[in-house]
Amino acid sequence: MSILDDIRGRAAKFQKIICLPEALDERTLHAAEGCAKLGFGPIVLIGDVAKIQAKAKECGVDISKAIIRDPAQDPAFDEILKTLVELRQSKGMTEKKAREALKDEIMYAAMLVKLGQVDGYVSGAAHSTADTLRPALQVIKAAKGVKTVSAFFMMVLPETSPYYSSQNVLFFADSGLVQNPDAAQLADIAIGTARSWQALMGTEPIVAMLSHSTKGSAEHSDVDKVVEALNIAMGIDPNLQIDGELQGDAALIPSIAVKKAPGSKVAGHANVLVFPDLDAGNIAYKLVERLAGATAIGPLISGMAKPVNDLSRGCKAGDIIDAVAVTACQAAAQA
Ligand SMILES: CC(C)(COP(=O)(O)OP(=O)(O)OC[C@H]1O[C@@H](n2cnc3c(N)ncnc32)[C@H](O)[C@@H]1OP(=O)(O)O)[C@@H](O)C(=O)NCCC(=O)NCCS
Numbered sequence: 354m355s356i357l358d359d360i361r362g363r364a365a366k367f368q369k370i371i372c373l374p375e376a377l378d379e380r381t382l383h384a385a386e387g388c389a390k391l392g393f394g395p396i397v398l399i400g401d402v403a404k405i406q407a408k409a410k411e412c413g414v415d416i417s418k419a420i421i422r423d424p425a426q427d428p429a430f431d432e433i434l435k436t437l438v439e440l441r442q443s444k445g446m447t448e449k450k451a452r453e454a455l456k457d458e459i460m461y462a463a464m465l466v467k468l469g470q471v472d473g474y475v476s477g478a479a480h481s482t483a484d485t486l487r488p489a490l491q492v493i494k495a496a497k498g499v500k501t502v503s504a505f506f507m508m509v510l511p512e513t514s515p516y517y518s519s520q521n522v523l524f525f526a527d528s529g530l531v532q533n534p535d536a537a538q539l540a541d542i543a544i545g546t547a548r549s550w551q552a553l554m555g556t557e558p559i560v561a562m563l564s565h566s567t568k569g570s571a572e573h574s575d576v577d578k579v580v581e582a583l584n585i586a587m588g589i590d591p592n593l594q595i596d597g598e599l600q601g602d603a604a605l606i607p608s609i610a611v612k613k614a615p616g617s618k619v620a621g622h623a624n625v626l627v628f629p630d631l632d633a634g635n636i637a638y639k640l641v642e643r644l645a646g647a648t649a650i651g652p653l654i655s656g657m658a659k660p661v662n663d664l665s666r667g668c669k670a671g672d673i674i675d676a677v678a679v680t681a682c683q684a685a686a687q688a
Contacts, residue, residue, distance in 0.1 A: 356509060356522055357650070357675050360553060361391055364678035367685040368394035369472040371677045372465055374458035375479045376400040376421070382414040384673035389418035393677060397422055397471050399458040424461055433464045440467070440492050463488035466659050472684035475676045477664035482529070486654070489661040496548075496658045496687070498589055501541035504529030504663075505549060506638045506651035514645055516605065524550055524558075524625045525641075528634035529652035539582035543627045544589055545656030550625050552686030553679060561604035561623035562586075562597025563633070567613040570600075579629055594619055601626070653679055660684050 354362075371388075375381045376398035382405075385396040396419045398405055409416045424430055437451040437460075446454075454460050462474040466489070477485040486502075495502050505526035510517050526546040531538055543560050550558035562583045566576045579598040586595055596619035603613040603620050610621030628634035642649040653676075654662050660683035662676045 356507070356554075357678070360682055361675070361678045363555075363685070364394075364681035365392040367681050369681035369684045370395050370397060370420075370470075371680050371684075372397040372399065372422075372462040372471040372474040373673065373677070374399045374462040374474060374476050376405045376458070377408050378479045379408070379412050379414075380478050380668065380670045380673055382409050382412055382416055383670035384677065385416050385419045386414045387670060387674045388677050389415075391674065393681065394472075395420050396677070397462075397465065399424070399461050401425070422461070422465070424455060429468075429470065430455075433461070433468065436468060437464055437492065444491075457488065459485060460488040460492075463492045463661070466661065467492045473660035473662070473680040475662045475664065475673060475680055477662075478666060478668050478673060481666075482652075482663050485663045486530075486661065489654075489657060493661065494658050495541070495656050496545070499541040499544050499656045501531060501534065501538040501545070502654060502656040503527040503531050503534075503538075503542040503545050504652035504654055505546045506649045507553070507653065508638065508641055509648040509650065511646040511648075514647070520624060522554065522624070525634055525638045526625065526627050526655065527631055528628070528638045530631070530654075532631045534630060536578050536581035537585055539578065539627065539629065540585035540589060541656060543582065543586045543595060543625070544593070546625050546627065547590070547593055547595070548686070549653065549655040549683065552683045554624075556624075557594060558625045559619050559623050560586075560593060560595040560625040560627060561599045561619055562595065562627050563601060563604060564598035564629060565600065566598050567600045567603045567620075568598065568617075570613070575629060582627075596620060597627075599623070650675065659687065 465471045508523045510521045527542045547558035564579045583597040596617045602609045604623040607621035614620035641647045660680045
């Protein structure tokens with residue numbers, strides 16, 4: 354069974370309520386139907402009921418199992434408005450501005466998540482990453498114990514990879530969100546991605562803090578940043594299996610690990626790779642995808658207080674279903 358089939362299966366078990374705010378996008382409607390067929394928990398669509406139903410009819414999609422929340426008719430609207438003003442008052446939010454902000458379906462979804470009326474949202478089929486994530490960053494915020502939300506890719510290696518026999522999934526972070534992280538942000542990226550590993554893979558995360566140096570083989574302020582991040586992460590979660598600074602080969606290959614990082618329980622066995630900055634993380638995932646033929650699933654978001662995930666604008670309905678399944682698993686792990 355593929356990892357995505359496994360995640361879809363667990364999503365069906367968890368019955369989490371996931372919001373898809375881009376309700377007038379045809380792929381969203383197909384995904385809502387698909388989620389129902391797979392036995393997932395309810396999908397919440399946002400927008401005008403008549404318009405959404407007309408669009409579904411036009412597309413030949415059955416959305417009878419989905420719940421439609423129309424902000425204009427929503428009995429909870431006043432509570433949502435009041436809470437948004439309270440949350441963002443210090444940033445200049447007024448009732449007038451909040452009414453305007455809530456016309457954005459993604460902000461509406463973020464508020465439903467914040468208020469616990471849904472368990473997470475998935476957006477981005479028709480919006481940029483920034484427009485998908487900004488409302489969540491503003492109102493849902495980072496999880497307890499971390500300040501920085503980050504993005505990772507689930508890299509599924511092909512059977513042809515020489516590495517395939519030991520494990521075929523690795524998480525790469527941050528490959529999509531945090532530019533030039535400082536040591537504290539890098540520590541948060543490690544903690545958040547490790548939690549996502551636990552939520553999605555169901556096994557223990559083994560986290561390598563990557564560098565161009567292994568255990569002092571090079572001296573540079575870039576190396577110092579990684580070591581500082583390691584110490585911060587160990588302070589936040591003393592039980593986490595994490596080590597650094599490690600080069601990529603020392604992190605992954607046991608025969609090299611024993612030479613370069615003897616005694617490390619992480620070296621040679623890492624499944625979560627934390628890159629020192631966004632350039633490294635983004636370049637690495639694209640090279641592994643293109644040169645090694647790995648399947649890159651993501652970007653997926655770690656470190657939010659409640660889960661939110663982004664889509665590529667070129668996504669298909671199946672990709673939205675997978676992102677809903679991932680979000681449901683993350684929600685179940687946080688419950
Ligand atoms: C994350 C991102 C959406 C933030 O959007 P933005 O318009 O720049 O918003 P701001 O920087 O004003 O931040 C908005 C809020 O989110 C918070 N925030 C931003 N990035 C955050 C992060 N990584 N973790 C936690 N909070 C974050 C800010 O603190 C701010 O909170 P506040 O309003 O309560 O003070 C933006 O940086 C982005 O689009 N990143 C994507 C990077 C990229 O291009 N990736 C593509 C492939 S590499």
